[in-house]
Amino acid sequence: MSNTYCYDYDCGLTAEQLWWLIATETLMEEFGLDDILAATAIVSGANIVPTRAKPSGAVPRTSLASLLARRLSRKRNLPFRVPTLTGFFPPNIRMTSKAGAVFGRAIPVVGWAYTAYELTSVAIKTLKKYNAVVKPEDQAF
Secondary structure: OOOOEEEOOEEEEOHHHHHHHHHHHHHHHHOOHHHHHHHHHHHHOOOOEOOOOOOOOOOOOEOHHHHHHHHHHOOOEEEEEEEEEEOOOOOEEEEEEEHHHHHHHHHHHHHHHHHHHHHHHHHHHHHHHHHHHOOHHHOOO
């Protein structure tokens, strides 16, 4: 017979149901303004704005983040070339010395990195809460 658990006034939960309840609760606790900003950074990096004709091999269109960063940087150049990521599936590595391009291409990367950090944090907290509640034979890892 399967073990059943009670958690926050919910009784008769199977181990799988308890896992998803704790995961949902932890995700709701962690979700905040910083996660909305990370999602905005990711979306702002999508290549959705049409541009002038580009050379062959260039990623078509540009992103809102890139447009804004290029306008704010006023065509400033770095003293060296920097590798940046362009595109999503698959991402390409492009070298540039233009400050606006570097910052515009970094915005979605920062959003993805923060989102990965948050999801990892939620997974670890969920695992700890779950293992603290269930019997040893139902524990994960």
